[in-house]
Every structure is written in C-alpha cells, then in structure tokens.
Amino acid sequence: MYTDRERCVRAVRSKDARFDGWFFTAVLTTGIYCRPSCPVVAPKPENMVFHASAAACQQAGFRACKRCRPDTSPGSPEWNRRADLVARAMRLIADGVVDREGVPGLAGRLGYSTRQVERQLLAELGAGPLALARAQRAQTARLLVESTQLSMADVAFAAGFASVRTFNDTVREVFALSPTELRARVPKRNDATAAALRALPPRTPTPRTQPPGTTATPAVPTPTPAPATLHLRLPFRAPLNPDNLFGHLAATAVPGVEEWRDGAYRRTLRLPYGHGIVGLAPRPDHIACRLTLSDLRDLTVAISRCRRMLDLDADPVAVDDQLRTDPLLAPLVDKAPGRRVPRTVDEAEFAVRAVLGQQVSTAAARTHAARLVAAHGDAVDDPEGGLTHLFPTPEALAAVDPESLAMPRTRRTTFTTLVEQLADGRLHLGVESDWAQARARLLALPGFGPWTVDVIAMRALGDPDAFLPTDLGVRRAARELGLPSTPAALTARAAAWRPWRAYAVQYLWATDSHPINFLPA
Known part of the structure; x- marks a missing residue:
C-alpha cells in the first residue's frame, strides 16, 4: 500500500x-x-x-x-490475512516475543536464520525486528504513562525497557516530550479510574524474571510493578457489527473461564509473566477494555491477544466489498455489514475445545470444558464476577486419566493425542504457525476431519479464508439463499469469495436463530 x-x-x-x-x-x-x-x-x-x-x-x-497519535492506530490488516514469514514475524512481535526471547528467539520460532528474518522485515517494512519491538515498547510506555500513576521506573520496566535512561531517551525521541510532560498533558481522570489507581498496593521490588520456557536473561534486576486495573479504548476500522462477535463468545463461554456480565464479555488470560482478567464491551467507535493484570509487563501481549480475538485489525470494507460481488450474498452483507470472525486468546485452548465440541451441543461442550477447568485449571481470584480459573495447559490435560473423561472412547483418543502433541511440542498452533503445515498436522491426528480442522484454522490460526462447506448451519443457510448446498458445489461457488470465506461463514451463520448470532442482553 x-x-x-x-x-x-x-x-x-x-x-x-x-x-x-x-x-x-x-x-x-x-x-x-x-x-x-x-x-x-x-x-x-x-x-x-x-x-x-x-x-x-x-x-x-x-x-x-x-494531534492524531499514530501509535494508537488499528494494526495493519496485512499481518492477520497472510501466513508468510513477514506476517508471522509481525504477529510474534506483537505478542512480545522479541522482548522476551530476543531476535534469535523470534527467528527460531519461525524456522529461519536471524539474518533472513531481519532482511525480509527491512525489505517490506523499512525496519528490523528490534526497531519494530522498540516502537511497540514506546506505544506501551505511552499508554502506561497516560493511564496510570505508576512511577516512571515501573512504567519503563513494565513496557520492556532495559533501563530508565533508555525509556526516557526513546519517549523523547518518538513523542518529542519527556515522560513527565506526556503525563502532564493527560486530562483529569474520571472518578472510577482515579479510585482504582489510588487503591493500587505499594510496589514491591523483585528480581525481573523471564517467563517459563524462555532462555533470554535480562542484563540487570528490575522491579516488578504492582498489579493494576487499566481502562483502555481498543480502536477498530468501521463498520463493526458486534452481534455475532460477542454473541458467539458469550454463547460458548466456559463457566469459570468466561462470562457475560453487565454488558461485557469477561474472561481470564494466561500470560507470559502471570495472568489477567479482561472485560470487553462494544461501543460505537471503540471497544471498551477493562484489563486487570498480575504483572504489567504482560500489557502489550494482553492487548494484542484481545485485539486478535475480536478481529479488530480487519479491513471490513475490503471484506464486504468482495462478498457483495455475489448477488445472493450481498443482501446479507448490506443488512449488517462489518461482521468479524470471533477468534481466541489461546490457540491450544481452542483446539481442545473444538474436540470437546465434536458432535455435541453447545451446552454439552461447555459442560465438558467446565469440568476440565474445575479439575485441572489454575485458580484465580475475581472479586468483580464469577471467573474462577485459567483454562488448563496442555501439560495439565496430558496428565488427565482418559477413563475420567465423559465422552466416547474414540473421542478420548482424539483428545489425548491432541494434548500430548501440544504438550511435547510436536504440534504448534501459535501465532507463528504456518497455516498449511498446521492443517496437515491436524488432519494426521486421529478423529480430526475437515470440519474440525477448518474451525481451528478459522478461529485459532486466524486464516481468513477458512471455509466450512460441510457445516450444517452453513449448508442450511446456503439452501435458503438459493446457493448450492452440497459441499462440493458450495465450495466451487465460494471460490469467488476468496480470500474472505471465513467472513462469508459468519454471514451465513447469521441467518440462523442460534444465540451465537445475537448480542446478549
């Protein structure tokens, strides 16, 4: 562009x-x-x-x-519609990998040399991975300076800077203001935010540690900021139709991990340095985000994962314009433009839930998942609602006795094979995944058919062209609209919808009266 x-x-x-x-x-x-x-x-x-x-x-x-604060723009839709090296690298950088593991860690996850990753990022973006991560740190620092009353030292280390001096120099260079001047420009906070900030416990200095599974070591010990609750505005490109987006998340919510409360979708987050609880509510021009973190160093990652779950970096105009070229699909788009694909904050979690939901109702799938959460999830405290646990890790689920699972034996095999391969690293479903390779590996697992693989590709891997021609809801909607209803014929017709067939699925599903299609009251 x-x-x-x-x-x-x-x-x-x-x-x-x-x-x-x-x-x-x-x-x-x-x-x-x-x-x-x-x-x-x-x-x-x-x-x-x-x-x-x-x-x-x-x-x-x-x-x-x-004036326009370009650092607060929605992210480029390019990085969520492609699966090449640059797009995968950008998703990993947004997830904080460079700050936690360095450029070698980024390259290792992508399966390329450090030099090749740097060369391709420079060619397409005009900046290498360190510069891109630095820009992201500057954006996080500005957010913390303007949204909290943390000391500048705590802001610096929470944003990922190695020293206060580097933090000060970067902020001055990027924003032409010192951190103190940035904070002085902020209008008076509302009462709720001010009260929350006054209630923060005093900071306790502790050595800065790396998240589990990483090898990078910080140069100097640094303080860990105290837990805090932040009120943020997540921008998006208009239009955005929240009905199927929040309706799907609320209707399939796993008790203890997710809930719909007071007009917001709330859930727990497992993050690199700790955990969080987020509440997300649709507004006309933004998503209101209330984010509580046990460690503020997870702020960038938490925001990135929430944006990805809500598909906020999509380009709805490009998507809808393409789908409108089909005269039978156009009325659905015109009726409620801007539908997004509801995704996930944890790819492994969604894959497990997809298996639990095979050939059962939404309510039954939620019940199965809730039992696993109660038995094997990590407990969290949520004084504001009914969230009780983090979703279990693949390692915890791999230790589950298969005989304790209330499901058919063949699905037990599917479940245990999946969690074992996720736990030992043979199967990767992170933001760095090559979509074609991940599909092939999933299809090779017992009990994984095209429907399950494409649901995971659409909602976990983020493939905007994933399609579900065998889905009963899709076929029923296609028949009612006069589209072909057999999988082969529908797939042929849907070739004109590429590369946005996952969005077409959302419009087709929206013709049903299922709760996933309606914003909860």
Whole structure:
C-alpha cells in the first residue's frame, strides 16, 4: 500500500480512516509522522513520504504527531490475512516475543536464520525486528504513562525497557516530550479510574524474571510493578457489527473461564509473566477494555491477544466489498455489514475445545470444558464476577486419566493425542504457525476431519479464508439463499469469495436463530 504514492496522497487528502494502520505519512517540513486520517491540514504532496510502519518513520528520524497519535492506530490488516514469514514475524512481535526471547528467539520460532528474518522485515517494512519491538515498547510506555500513576521506573520496566535512561531517551525521541510532560498533558481522570489507581498496593521490588520456557536473561534486576486495573479504548476500522462477535463468545463461554456480565464479555488470560482478567464491551467507535493484570509487563501481549480475538485489525470494507460481488450474498452483507470472525486468546485452548465440541451441543461442550477447568485449571481470584480459573495447559490435560473423561472412547483418543502433541511440542498452533503445515498436522491426528480442522484454522490460526462447506448451519443457510448446498458445489461457488470465506461463514451463520448470532442482553 505505502508504495502506491498516488493512492496514499488521496487517502491523506480525504482523511480516510480506513487506511489508518495501513501506512504512515511522514512530513519532511515538520519532521512529524501521522496517520492518514490526521485532522490537520494535509501537507503538500511533495512534502509527504510514506512508510509501512511507525518503526520505519522513527528510524528515519520522524516523531509521532501529538494531534492524531499514530501509535494508537488499528494494526495493519496485512499481518492477520497472510501466513508468510513477514506476517508471522509481525504477529510474534506483537505478542512480545522479541522482548522476551530476543531476535534469535523470534527467528527460531519461525524456522529461519536471524539474518533472513531481519532482511525480509527491512525489505517490506523499512525496519528490523528490534526497531519494530522498540516502537511497540514506546506505544506501551505511552499508554502506561497516560493511564496510570505508576512511577516512571515501573512504567519503563513494565513496557520492556532495559533501563530508565533508555525509556526516557526513546519517549523523547518518538513523542518529542519527556515522560513527565506526556503525563502532564493527560486530562483529569474520571472518578472510577482515579479510585482504582489510588487503591493500587505499594510496589514491591523483585528480581525481573523471564517467563517459563524462555532462555533470554535480562542484563540487570528490575522491579516488578504492582498489579493494576487499566481502562483502555481498543480502536477498530468501521463498520463493526458486534452481534455475532460477542454473541458467539458469550454463547460458548466456559463457566469459570468466561462470562457475560453487565454488558461485557469477561474472561481470564494466561500470560507470559502471570495472568489477567479482561472485560470487553462494544461501543460505537471503540471497544471498551477493562484489563486487570498480575504483572504489567504482560500489557502489550494482553492487548494484542484481545485485539486478535475480536478481529479488530480487519479491513471490513475490503471484506464486504468482495462478498457483495455475489448477488445472493450481498443482501446479507448490506443488512449488517462489518461482521468479524470471533477468534481466541489461546490457540491450544481452542483446539481442545473444538474436540470437546465434536458432535455435541453447545451446552454439552461447555459442560465438558467446565469440568476440565474445575479439575485441572489454575485458580484465580475475581472479586468483580464469577471467573474462577485459567483454562488448563496442555501439560495439565496430558496428565488427565482418559477413563475420567465423559465422552466416547474414540473421542478420548482424539483428545489425548491432541494434548500430548501440544504438550511435547510436536504440534504448534501459535501465532507463528504456518497455516498449511498446521492443517496437515491436524488432519494426521486421529478423529480430526475437515470440519474440525477448518474451525481451528478459522478461529485459532486466524486464516481468513477458512471455509466450512460441510457445516450444517452453513449448508442450511446456503439452501435458503438459493446457493448450492452440497459441499462440493458450495465450495466451487465460494471460490469467488476468496480470500474472505471465513467472513462469508459468519454471514451465513447469521441467518440462523442460534444465540451465537445475537448480542446478549
């Protein structure tokens, strides 16, 4: 996108918010970079330079605009619709892998050399993995400076900086303000947020440790910030239809891990340094996010996983325009545009739940999952609701006695094989997964047919083109619309919907009266 200069200039002149996150505009005369929809008067075209990432702008010596705050743009939809090396690397960087494991850890997860990863990121984004991670740390630091009353030292280490000096230098370079000046610009907080911040316990300095399973070692011991509750606004590209998105998450919620309460979907999060509880509620122009973390170093990861679960970085205009080319599908799109694909915060958890839900009702699947959670999940404290546990890890589930599972013997075999391979690392379903390879490995497992694999591909791996031609709900909707209803014929018709067939499934499912399609009261 950023290489199409004429298109970028038109987007900037029209202040088109659809392109926020697709590219960034650097202004040569001011030394500032902006999002395309920045409300200030558009600069002359000859003074504009376009970059694919905020990190590339910072590398080129530009600082962030104080008016449009380009660091708060939705993420580029490119990284969630592709499965190539660059897209997988960007998903891992957003998940904080560079901060926890370094560039060698990033390259190791991708199966490439460090040099090759750096070369491809530089070629497409104008910045390497360290610069991209640094830009992300700067964004997290700004969020903590503006949203909390933590000391600047705690903010620095929670955001992932190795020292306070590096934190101060980076903030000044990126935002042209010191951290103290950033905080001074924030309007007075509302009463609820102020009360929550006043209630924070005093910080207790402890050695900074790495999350389990990592080998990177910090250069110096650093304090771990006290737990905190943050109130955030998660941006998205309009339009967004929340009905099937939140309806699906609420209708399939596992008791103890998820719930719908007071107009918000709430769930527990297992994170690299600790755990969290998040509440997400749809608003007209953002998603209201209330996030409580046991360790603030998990802030970036928690936000990234919540955005991924709600598919907030999607480009709904591009998706809907493509689906409207089918005259039988167009009325569904026009009736409720902006449907998203409900995804997950934990790919392994979703794969387990997909197996538990094979050939049973939604209620039965929730019951099976709730029993496993109560018996093998890690307990958490939720004074504000009914959340009690984290979903069990594959390692915990691999130790379950198969005879204790209330399911047919063949499904027990499917379940135990899946959790064993997840636990010992033979099967990887993380954000770094190659979608084609993951599909092939899942299909090789006993009890995994095309429907189960495609559901996991759609909702766990995030493949926007995953399709379910054998799904009864999809076939019933297709028949009612006059589309072919046999799997082979429907697949042939759906070729015109590519690469957005997962979104077509959401529109087809929406013709049913199942609770997954309605925002809970």
